[in-house]
Amino acid sequence: MVQPTLVEIATFIRNRFLHNRSALNVTEEVSALGVKLGEGMFGDVYAADWTHPDTGAVVPVAVKLLKNSIANKMNWTYATVYELANHELSCWLEIEPHENVLPIIGFSWVQTEGLPSVPGLVTPRVDRPNIRSVLETEATTFEQRRQIIIQVANGLQHIHSANIVHGDFHPGNIFLHQGRALIADFGLSKVVGASTIVPHQQLRDKDELGVYMNVPELVEFDESDDDTPRPARTQKSDIYMLGKSADYILTFEIADALRYLHDECLNSDPAARPSAEAIALKFHSFN
Ligand SMILES: Nc1ncnc2c1ncn2[C@@H]1O[C@H](COP(=O)(O)OP(=O)(O)O)[C@@H](O)[C@H]1O
Ligand SMILES: [Mg+2]
DSSP states (O other): OOOOHHHHHHHHHHHHHHOGGGGGGGGGGGOOOOHHHEESSSEEEEEEEOOOOTTEEEEEEEEEEEOOOHHTTTTHHHHHHHHHHHHHHHHHHHHHTTTTTTOOOOEEEOOOSSSSSSEEEEOOSSHHHHHHHHHHHHHHOHHHHHHHHHHHHHHHHHHHHTTTTTTOOOOGGGGEETTTTEEOTTTOOETTOOOOSSSSGGOOOOOTTOOOOOOOOHHHSSTTTTTSOOOOEEEEEHHHHHHHHHHHHHHHTHHHHHHIIIIIITSSGGGGSOOOHHHHHHHOOOO
């Protein structure tokens, strides 16, 4: 059975959705959950298979469930959990198929131990869902990194042209599949001008990979003043995070060396500068 491409899956799902909204419930088409694939700030992600209802092709998928710990901490009810999944799904579906945007297949009800079923978001499983492990384990050339940046910029442009703010753009949400970069995770997305359902306190200053993502206009406000409106994510905050992500991708191994140079060798205090021997030793330790 020929596997459909990601753009073919996206096109199939979107057409089906335009005809029948309830077609997004793909529970009947998804197998039981297998191994855990990974997790982010909000979701635990498991392997499963989705059977394409027209062609019968069995497509490996990932199913994302909201973490119990988050739902408990936030005192979210099942209604909120459902609303969050539905919100992520509907932002995602605003976006027409694009080769640099991970498609969404739909949601599947998942029975968890002793609890009511929860909705899991179903996406095609990708080869490399973690760009850091790609940079760590493979020697990538400047040209390959340049291509990744061009592709994610193209994907983000496409998302923006659908009037969507991604809202959580960082290297942990850039996946690679069959040599192509894909933007994933619409959990904090919204239509331009709308508010997110996710509370402000979850604006964080660090992503899962430890990259600082302090978007200045989102973090510099007076928390103690209840009258000031909380700053909202915008397409311009996405751009800031795209810039940070591109910086991360370009400088992955040289970032530590640069930090050392700037902090130590270029110190404005002459006494704080290391010896040439120490510099040579330090550069032996970078790889
Ligand atoms: N389609 C997928 N294929 C393979 N792994 C995935 C997929 N989607 C998510 N994952 C894994 O789960 C992690 C969290 O997914 P993500 O959608 O970013 O959730 P969160 O909203 O919690 O950040 C990813 O970093 C990745 O390791
Ligand atoms: Mg994520």
